[in-house]
Amino acid sequence: MAHSGIDVLTAGSNFSRLLGGLWVTIKIALIAIIIGLIIGVLLGILRTLPNRPLRFILRLYLEFFRIVPTVVLLFLFYYILPKEFNVNLPADAVATLVFALWVAAEMTDIVRGALESVPQHQKEAGQAIGLTYWQLQRYVLIPQAWPLCLPATVNLMTRVVKTTSLLMLISVMDVINIGQQIIEANNKTAPNGVFWIYGIIFIFYFMINYPLSRWAKHLNKRRLEANH
Amino acid sequence: MSTPLLHVNHLEKYYQKTHILHDVNFELNTGEVLTLLGPSGSGKSTLLRCLNGLEAYQQGSITFDGQAVTQKPKQWQQLRQQIGMVFQSYDLFPNRNVLENILLGPLKVQKRTRAAVLPEVQQLLEQVGMADYANAYPRQLSGGQKQRIAIVRALALKPKLMLFDEVTASLDPEMVRDVLNIIRQLADSHAMTMLVVTHEMDFAKQISDQVLFLADGRIREQTPGKQFFEQPQTERAQNFLASMDF
Numbered sequence: 105m106a107h108s109g110i111d112v113l114t115a116g117s118n119f120s121r122l123l124g125g126l127w128v129t130i131k132i133a134l135i136a137i138i139i140g141l142i143i144g145v146l147l148g149i150l151r152t153l154p155n156r157p158l159r160f161i162l163r164l165y166l167e168f169f170r171i172v173p174t175v176v177l178l179f180l181f182y183y184i185l186p187k188e189f190n191v192n193l194p195a196d197a198v199a200t201l202v203f204a205l206w207v208a209a210e211m212t213d214i215v216r217g218a219l220e221s222v223p224q225h226q227k228e229a230g231q232a233i234g235l236t237y238w239q240l241q242r243y244v245l246i247p248q249a250w251p252l253c254l255p256a257t258v259n260l261m262t263r264v265v266k267t268t269s270l271l272m273l274i275s276v277m278d279v280i281n282i283g284q285q286i287i288e289a290n291n292k293t294a295p296n297g298v299f300w301i302y303g304i305i306f307i308f309y310f311m312i313n314y315p316l317s318r319w320a321k322h323l324n325k326r327r328l329e330a331n332h
Numbered sequence: 333m334s335t336p337l338l339h340v341n342h343l344e345k346y347y348q349k350t351h352i353l354h355d356v357n358f359e360l361n362t363g364e365v366l367t368l369l370g371p372s373g374s375g376k377s378t379l380l381r382c383l384n385g386l387e388a389y390q391q392g393s394i395t396f397d398g399q400a401v402t403q404k405p406k407q408w409q410q411l412r413q414q415i416g417m418v419f420q421s422y423d424l425f426p427n428r429n430v431l432e433n434i435l436l437g438p439l440k441v442q443k444r445t446r447a448a449v450l451p452e453v454q455q456l457l458e459q460v461g462m463a464d465y466a467n468a469y470p471r472q473l474s475g476g477q478k479q480r481i482a483i484v485r486a487l488a489l490k491p492k493l494m495l496f497d498e499v500t501a502s503l504d505p506e507m508v509r510d511v512l513n514i515i516r517q518l519a520d521s522h523a524m525t526m527l528v529v530t531h532e533m534d535f536a537k538q539i540s541d542q543v544l545f546l547a548d549g550r551i552r553e554q555t556p557g558k559q560f561f562e563q564p565q566t567e568r569a570q571n572f573l574a575s576m577d578f
């Protein structure tokens with residue numbers, strides 16, 4: 105079995121180190137998604153207000169995070185925040201921050217689109233019974249927009265999980281970084297270890313993203329069915 | 333004579349540059365039914381929407397129940413609790429069942445207690461023959477049933493004025509009568525003050541205390557009672573009535 109290199113997975117504390125890395129990955133993705141969702145929903149509602157300067161600023165925010173590649177954002181925040189603003193954040197925190205801002209930016213568009221696709225008549229029917237702006241959002245618009253948001257939101261989550269593979273570039277000890285370290289440490293003794301390490305990482309990512317992607321498909325189907 | 337419930341004074345409405353309503357004037361007393369007639373595109377819906385703040389008007393004034401309308405969102409939000417509106421397309425909230433549709437206004441807007449509102453709502457539902465449907469969702473109802481619920485939803489706020497905008501126009505003929513009967517009953521037994529836009533001329537004739545005939549955004553005739561139907565003064569009104577197959 106020495107040739108296959110599969111022992112690399114079990115040798116020493118390798119496997120638990122990989123799991124530790126996976127946990128870092130999941131933690132960053134999860135916190136970023138939760139914070140991003142909350143900020144994104146609020147800002148997404150604001151984007152439906154007829155306030156031009158506000159719309160413009162929020163649009164700019166979205167486009168910035170859309171246009172600039174995530175790697176660049178990570179470097180930007182990792183190297184420039186400490187230098188220019190004297191804010192020293194650990195790499196994990198920088199990664200969480202960047203991902204949360206990215207999720208929030210994308211969410212604003214998902215939420216805005218969903219809210220705007222609720223028929224105007226619904227809004228007027230709500231106004232006609234005297235609902236205030238926030239009551240209208242809460243009882244009429246958001247509950248109807250929510251099912252429209254869900255598939256795109258779950259898709260966004262899978263993108264976030266996938267993009268966490270960039271975290272090693274700013275030295276976050278995520279599952280890929282740990283895997284890379286194990287590979288390098290065992291390069292001499294187990295040259296085929298790379299296959300097994302990335303194989304297990306593949307399985308980890310698959311186990312997270314496959315259910316998410318199935319869920320998104322299911323939600324989408326249900327939404328289409330509900331429309332008929 | 334007491335002061336009218338609704339007083340519309342030299343109202344002018346534009347959509348951007350397009351002049352839609354020209355110098356609209358009328359009064360509506362408590363307990364009266366005013367029907368608003370006119371060809372399609374004459375501005376009937378626009379006028380109704382100006383009366384509950386869904387559209388802003390640019391000149392003129394409205395007085396409701398002795399209160400000058402300022403057009404501030406906050407004031408409209410208050411006034412809408414007293415000015416109910418029912419639309420052609422019913423517009424029930426699809427995510428809420430019948431009871432939740434109806435209770436939203438009284439509970440959340442007026443902050444009344446469920447215990448106080450429920451008996452009233454139950455009674456309204458019975459009046460419109462929908463008592464068995466409190467837990468149904470809008471998608472399970474026919475058009476006529478939806479419209480009856482939409483009427484109850486507006487009435488549950490105990491408005492002083494009701495606006496009906498062609499509420500039977502999307503309904504199958506056999507359901508039209510039920511809905512019209514409900515409106516008629518509101519006028520007769522409850523003395524509800526109403527402004528009704530309709531294409532049902534028989535109904536209009538029975539129910540009207542006052543008729544406004546609108547064409548191209550101007551009031552062309554303003555007559556008490558049934559007079560409009562028997563002796564329309566203008567040629568436009570005569571043509572209109574003839575075209576209504578009446």
Ligand SMILES: Nc1ncnc2c1ncn2[C@@H]1O[C@H](COP(=O)(O)OP(=O)(O)O)[C@@H](O)[C@H]1O
Binds near residue numbers: 371374
């Ligand atoms: N939102 C809008 N923007 C611009 N023009 C409108 C709008 N709504 C209605 N109009 C125009 O105003 C006029 C009156 O429309 P409306 O009040 O709906 O008439 P009615 O209800 O009598 O059929 C029509 O010429 C219509 O095209």
Ligand SMILES: [Mg+2]
Binds near residue numbers: 376377378498
């Ligand atoms: Mg109309």
